[in-house]
Amino acid sequence: MGAPSGPETFNPWTVVNLVFHHLADQGLHPVLGEAGDPAGPAAELLRSFGIEPGRNDETVSSASVQDSLAEIRERMLGTPPS
Incomplete structure (x- = not known):
């Protein structure tokens, strides 16, 4: 497999989400x-x-991230979304 043609990029919020879920699990x-x-x-x-x-473009204030965090809070703490 050859080297990528340009710099590889990745969304840092995806890393935060992955680590957050892993720790909660x-x-x-x-x-x-x-x-x-x-x-x-x-x-x-x-x-x-x-x-x-x-x-x-997927920051902590985005709706999808907030929904994911609310789901994790409810699963871990039994706190329903506000």
């Missing part, structure tokens, strides 16, 4: 936002793997 209780915006560290993780942070 392991019985941990991650909290989003209390320690700062996780997109920056996720972007740095991607860069450390040689991948440039890309599409960033």
